[in-house]
């Protein structure tokens with residue numbers, strides 16, 4: 199049984215605590231930290247957890263009865279806790295982003311290599327989504343021949359006023375940044391951003407929608423539409439065009455109804471529902487690997503670095519619309535291959 203300490207019990211922290219407690223096997227939440235003590239204590243009470251509240255997240259990391267740390271606080275605080283856990287030789291599941299800069303991610307990479315063991319899994323859950331896994335299997339099996347182009351869209355129905363233009367990359371498209379190179383078994387080499395006509399629903403300080411175009415080492419051209427005030431639903435699209443055919447990310451299984459001279463299918467509104475199974479599978483894999491003593495098999499610290507560096511370039515490209523900027527990753531160490 200993996201005894202888990204959770205740092206940050208906001209939206210996704212609570213979702214993960216609930217799944218560890220009610221849905222998954224092999225893990226138990228024994229410790230909780232949040233800068234909002236009152237809220238954290240309420241979460242412990244509401245969910246009936248046998249967990250201790252720690253006012254200091256670092257004390258939680260070092261607690262003797264904590265085997266693994268779940269970092270689900272806001273992004274800028276991820277690095278200090280992940281680094282602390284790794285230096286203490288503890289397993290750590292960190293929600294995206296691993297850290298907010300590529301340099302900070304590299305610090306984690308170096309600390310992990312020093313431990314000589316994979317300790318970190320990053321919460322890029324799409325790699326565990328049945329649809330993406332099936333799509334990758336089809337591509338790897340050569341069903342569509344060599345991939346040439348990829349068209350993707352990441353649409354949220356609405357965002358609040360705190361959402362800024364760079365968040366379209368750092369908070370939203372970061373999922374495509376991670377999953378698409380994994381899907382194609384490729385690396386990014388350049389990025390470019392263009393802005394279509396702005397929707398009237400976006401706040402003054404937000405450019406929405408945006409189109410990010412990236413090119414890979416093998417020459418695949420990828421375009422990702424990010425549209426976070428699309429109104430109608432939470433919609434994730436991915437179409438891979440190959441030499442011999444085209445493969446699509448499956449739509450979520452919702453019921454189709456023929457009625458009143460119309461064909462209807464609901465579209466989900468919330469990311470929590472769209473990827474609910476993927477979140478379960480990624481965390482179950484984390485727990486199983488620790489319990490079985492097998493290596494972690496999810497996105498690594500290196501994947502966190504690659505995503506952060508690519509996101510940095512995309513954010514720079516946002517500031518120079520139309521300009522193509524190079525993406526230059528460091529050489530991947532043997533440890534992560």
Ligand code: NAD
Nearest residue numbers: 206207208209210211232233234270271272273275293294
């Ligand atoms: P949130 O704002 O709902 O919750 C964040 C919580 O962290 C709050 O309770 C806050 O009080 C706490 N916190 C902030 N700074 C802290 C610190 N220094 N120490 C301890 N606690 C601190 O945010 P959220 O939506 O739950 O997002 C949390 C993280 O999860 C973000 O990094 C976000 O990008 C990521 N996330 C991932 C997905 C996904 O699909 N994988 C979805 C949503 C959020």
Ligand code: ISE
Nearest residue numbers: 294352354369370371373469
């Ligand atoms: C959120 O933080 C997530 O990670 C969701 O998966 C993503 O779809 C959404 O756009 C982000 O705001």
